[in-house]
Amino acid sequence: MSTALPRRGIPDATVARLPDYLRVLTAMSARGIPSTSSEQLAAAVGVRSAKVRKDLSHLGNHGVRGVGYDVANLSMKIAAELGQAREWPVVIVGMGNLGRALAAYGGLASRGLRVIGLFDHDDAIAGQRVAGLPIRPMADLDSVARDADVIGVIATPGPSAKEAADALVAAGVTSILNFAPGSLAVPDEVELRKVDLATELQILAVHKQQRYAEVSRDVPLAGVAP
Numbered sequence: 001m002s003t004a005l006p007r008r009g010i011p012d013a014t015v016a017r018l019p020d021y022l023r024v025l026t027a028m029s030a031r032g033i034p035s036t037s038s039e040q041l042a043a044a045v046g047v048r049s050a051k052v053r054k055d056l057s058h059l060g061n062h063g064v065r066g067v068g069y070d071v072a073n074l075s076m077k078i079a080a081e082l083g084q085a086r087e088w089p090v091v092i093v094g095m096g097n098l099g100r101a102l103a104a105y106g107g108l109a110s111r112g113l114r115v116i117g118l119f120d121h122d123d124a125i126a127g128q129r130v131a132g133l134p135i136r137p138m139a140d141l142d143s144v145a146r147d148a149d150v151i152g153v154i155a156t157p158g159p160s161a162k163e164a165a166d167a168l169v170a171a172g173v174t175s176i177l178n179f180a181p182g183s184l185a186v187p188d189e190v191e192l193r194k195v196d197l198a199t200e201l202q203i204l205a206v207h208k209q210q211r212y213a214e215v216s217r218d219v220p221l222a223g224v225a226p
């Protein structure tokens with residue numbers, strides 16, 4: 001058992017920038033621009049051109065000196081790498097505040113992600129519609145997820161997350177994004193990622209604290225000669 005599956009090949013930081021490149025390339029394509037340079041992409045995305053070249057080399061795309069990158073070809077490669085060459089179905093388990101917000105989030109479709117199922121163990125909310133989909137009982141999870149190769153999202157409270165993960169794994173789900181606090185153990189073949197809002201905020205708070213400490217160290221005390 002492990003808590004995460006290592007990504008193959010492309011560094012996560014590069015993967016995180018790919019949607020930005022794709023957004024810029026899509027806009028170029030809409031304006032009929034056939035090719036672009038690492039400098040143009042860098043300026044549009046806000047990174048150094050050397051970083052763009054390095055990122056795109058991970059896709060096996062090195063560009064052509066004097067010509068640059070073919071916009072259509074590069075768009076296709078990035079879309080394929082992001083899994084957007086096909087649409088990926090998503091199911092959400094736990095339809096409270098967060099689950100409902102995620103289900104209604106309009107930003108998934110443009111990333112090739114489509115929410116196809118909403119699940120909750122609370123019979124009292126079964127049948128309620130969120131973003132056009134009914135909330136279904138957990139007993140339906142297997143029939144929805146089994147053949148669809150879905151990505152599962154856990155939006156249950158922390159103590160229920162294990163039960164939710166077990167249900168997803170039992171339904172054959174091998175990609176899970178967990179929003180609940182705490183760590184989860186899943187089989188090795190399951191890729192588990194975690195979004196931890198509290199920890200991210202805590203990191204910012206610590207950095208803020210460190211900045212305050214640096215500033216107060218640099219300011220000489222009143223009446224004390226430097």
Ligand SMILES: NC(=O)c1ccc[n+]([C@@H]2O[C@H](COP(=O)([O-])OP(=O)(O)OC[C@H]3O[C@@H](n4cnc5c(N)ncnc54)[C@H](O)[C@@H]3O)[C@@H](O)[C@H]2O)c1
Nearest residue numbers: 094095096097098121122155156157158160179180195197
């Ligand atoms: N990671 C983040 O950035 C982030 C941000 C906000 C909230 N959260 C977390 O997301 C989770 C949900 O928060 P919320 O405010 O939506 O909670 P909530 O209480 O409003 O909703 C939780 C839902 O999960 C359902 N549920 C509980 N156990 C279940 C199970 N075993 N199977 C299926 N459904 C189950 C409940 O019936 C309820 O509808 C919490 O764990 C919270 O800490 C994470």
